[in-house]
Amino acid sequence: MGGDELNYIHEAFDTNWIAPLGPHVNNFEKEMAAYVGTQHAAALSSGTAAIHLALILSNVKAGDEVICQSLTFSASANPIAYQQATPVFIDSEEETWNMDPALLETAIKDRLSSGKKPKAVIVVHLYGQPAKMEEITSICRQYEIPLIEDAAEALGSSYKNKRAGSFGRFGILSFNGNKIITTSGGGMLVSDNEELISKARFLATQARDDAPHYQHSHIGYNYRMSNVLAGIGLGQLKVLEQRIKQKRNIFNFYSSTLSHIAGISFQPELAETKSNRWLTALTIDPAFCKINRETLRLAFEKENIEARPLWKPMHLQPVFKSAPAYVNGTSEKLFQNGLCLPSDTNMTADDRSRIRTVLNTLF
Numbered sequence: 001m002g003g004d005e006l007n008y009i010h011e012a013f014d015t016n017w018i019a020p021l022g023p024h025v026n027n028f029e030k031e032m033a034a035y036v037g038t039q040h041a042a043a044l045s046s047g048t049a050a051i052h053l054a055l056i057l058s059n060v061k062a063g064d065e066v067i068c069q070s071l072t073f074s075a076s077a078n079p080i081a082y083q084q085a086t087p088v089f090i091d092s093e094e095e096t097w098n099m100d101p102a103l104l105e106t107a108i109k110d111r112l113s114s115g116k117k118p119k120a121v122i123v124v125h126l127y128g129q130p131a132k133m134e135e136i137t138s139i140c141r142q143y144e145i146p147l148i149e150d151a152a153e154a155l156g157s158s159y160k161n162k163r164a165g166s167f168g169r170f171g172i173l174s175f176n177g178n179k180i181i182t183t184s185g186g187g188m189l190v191s192d193n194e195e196l197i198s199k200a201r202f203l204a205t206q207a208r209d210d211a212p213h214y215q216h217s218h219i220g221y222n223y224r225m226s227n228v229l230a231g232i233g234l235g236q237l238k239v240l241e242q243r244i245k246q247k248r249n250i251f252n253f254y255s256s257t258l259s260h261i262a263g264i265s266f267q268p269e270l271a272e273t274k275s276n277r278w279l280t281a282l283t284i285d286p287a288f289c290k291i292n293r294e295t296l297r298l299a300f301e302k303e304n305i306e307a308r309p310l311w312k313p314m315h316l317q318p319v320f321k322s323a324p325a326y327v328n329g330t331s332e333k334l335f336q337n338g339l340c341l342p343s344d345t346n347m348t349a350d351d352r353s354r355i356r357t358v359l360n361t362l363f
């Protein structure tokens with residue numbers, strides 16, 4: 001927390017706005033839309049809820065297909081299953097670790113030739129690094145498929161000076177406890193389309209028709225962010241730029257400590273993009289290094305320091321084993337050789353020196 005969050009919470013209590021609506025929600029939406037660079041935003045209970053509503057508003061129904069980046073957290077893909085639609089997974093390229101535009105086009109052509117037009121494309125900016133948005137937006141435009149940008153990990157990142165979340169028909173953000181800023185739990189759907197965002201608010205508040213009695217013409221959801229949590233979000237927005245600086249500083253700490261070691265590479269930052277470096281992630285190529293990813297992870301674990309492998313690709317997950325996938329081996333190799341390093345902005349100088357000791361001993 002930055003310090004100002006409690007003032008906003010007190011204000012919510014003092015004015016008795018302890019409800020899933022209220023002035024903090026409106027202001028958090030306005031400030032976040034302005035920050036990301038979209039016209040509109042709907043504050044929700046989670047990033048997952050935002051993806052779910054984006055799919056509903058893209059008219060995704062049972063039996064439809066939705067294209068999704070394979071190397072990601074399961075929350076990117078689960079809402080496709082909520083709609084009883086089928087995810088079609090796309091592998092990554094090596095320059096950003098995100099959706100490979102060439103494979104995306106191959107997949108779209110292939111699905112079209114089998115008579116099925118994908119209803120949406122979900123691209124992810126993994127660990128804060130923007131995907132190749134110029135290529136991906138142009139393919140989606142060419143084939144007229146709406147783009148949903150999962151920017152849950154990439155708040156504050158940019159591609160050619162345009163912020164992550166502002167490229168697609170929808171952008172989704174997460175304020176879960178592990179993200180760069182947090183409301184303890186929460187998310188947001190952002191878009192330039194006012195009608196879609198007002199429909200999202202309607203669906204997120206139980207789809208109540210405009211009538212004095214309770215009247216429903218649609219299935220609704222209880223997906224709205226509460227006014228108390230939006231207050232935390234307003235306080236957190238004030239420290240976002242500072243958090244990004246801290247995260248990038250943590251990345252510099254690791255890269256200056258390890259970059260000279262043969263076989264070690266960090267997640268690349270594409271030219272003209274800026275990652276918020278939410279998590280610092282590296283790969284160890286066993287062909288060039290005596291130590292592999294597991295040796296490093298276990299050396300950390302022995303010192304009670306948590307490090308985790310990269311996301312396991314969705315096309316390798318038991319739950320999605322029957323889903324179609326277009327693969328090139330990149331995400332599988334990243335999963336085998338990759339490790340996310342401790343990246344908390346709360347890390348003390350002492351924590352860093354414990355980490356450095358493990359690294360110096362190993363390498």
Ligand SMILES: *Cc1c(COP(=O)(O)O)cnc(C)c1O
Nearest residue numbers: 046047048073075076152174176
């Ligand atoms: C965290 C995360 C989500 C889900 O956000 P929640 O707010 O936790 O529901 C979705 N996609 C990615 C890539 C994430 O990291």
